[in-house]
Amino acid sequence: xxxxxxxxxxVLAFLATLVLHxxxxxxxAWTQDPARPAAVRLHGVHGTVGRGGFxxxxxxxxxxxxxxxxxxxxxxxxxxxxxxxxxAGDGSVVRARVSRSLFGAFNVSNLNAAGSVxxxxxxxxxxxxxxxxxxxxxxxxxxxxxxxxxEARGSIEIEGLAWTLAREPLALGSFNAxxxxxxxxxxxxxxxxxxxxxxxxxxxxxxxxxxxxDLQLRPRAGAPEALLTLVRSLGPADGQxxxxxxxxxxx
Numbered sequence: 001x002x003x004x005x006x007x008x009x010x011v012l013a014f015l016a017t018l019v020l021h022x023x024x025x026x027x028x029a030w031t032q033d034p035a036r037p038a039a040v041r042l043h044g045v046h047g048t049v050g051r052g053g054f055x056x057x058x059x060x061x062x063x064x065x066x067x068x069x070x071x072x073x074x075x076x077x078x079x080x081x082x083x084x085x086x087x088a089g090d091g092s093v094v095r096a097r098v099s100r101s102l103f104g105a106f107n108v109s110n111l112n113a114a115g116s117v118x119x120x121x122x123x124x125x126x127x128x129x130x131x132x133x134x135x136x137x138x139x140x141x142x143x144x145x146x147x148x149x150x151e152a153r154g155s156i157e158i159e160g161l162a163w164t165l166a167r168e169p170l171a172l173g174s175f176n177a178x179x180x181x182x183x184x185x186x187x188x189x190x191x192x193x194x195x196x197x198x199x200x201x202x203x204x205x206x207x208x209x210x211x212x213x214d215l216q217l218r219p220r221a222g223a224p225e226a227l228l229t230l231v232r233s234l235g236p237a238d239g240q241x242x243x244x245x246x247x248x249x250x251x
Contacts, residue, residue, distance in 0.1 A: 024052035064123045111139040133161035150207050152179040152186045172197045196223040215245040
């Protein structure tokens with residue numbers, strides 16, 4: 001009996017080694033359906049399954065991540081879980097461990113990112129926005145099920161945010177968001193630091209893909225007239241001077 005187990009373990013070790021050294025580009029091509037292109041696609045895949053990367057990633061045909069590299073953690077395979085350390089950098093630097101069990105949700109842990117706000121938004125598949133600034137993300141936990149974040153914990157900080165649609169960049173200030181999970185879903189609570197614009201409110205993303213946003217903005221004393229005009233375009237202020245940007249919908 002012991003000999004049979006040794007043979008079985010040897011075969012499994014051989015198969016694991018074979019997979020880890022298989023060309024990543026070939027295996028990725030096998031997973032694609034030309035008749036139904038995926039919304040998220042990799043381009044320029046290179047290396048092996050165990051250690052490889054890709055030149056770029058597109059979301060709905062819009063460029064997002066570039067120059068990404070991964071290193072598979074083979075020890076997790078014994079627990080029927082695929083885990084890899086991922087790093088990407090092109091204007092912004094993103095590092096995280098991504099993992100997924102054969103029967104569970106997609107997990108991202110120790111997600112750290114720093115760089116241009118505009119570039120980080122593009123990495124999420126958003127179109128270019130007329131803003132400038134630097135952002136830092138520190139997200140110890142992000143769990144995604146069915147393509148929807150269902151659990152999150154972390155923080156986002158933005159410094160030196162400016163609106164660039166005007167002739168001269170319009171300084172807005174520094175802002176932050178705290179990510180948490182409650183009975184409703186994933187909640188982002190907004191706040192602000194130094195600058196001419198104060199922010200508050202929250203956003204909720206529910207497991208059924210619906211979301212509610214109530215972003216509150218209020219110019220501080222001495223804010224430039226251009227900023228006052230921009231905030232007033234959101235509508236009249238409430239009794240405490242907050243202008244609300246409210247949105248509801250489904251992803």
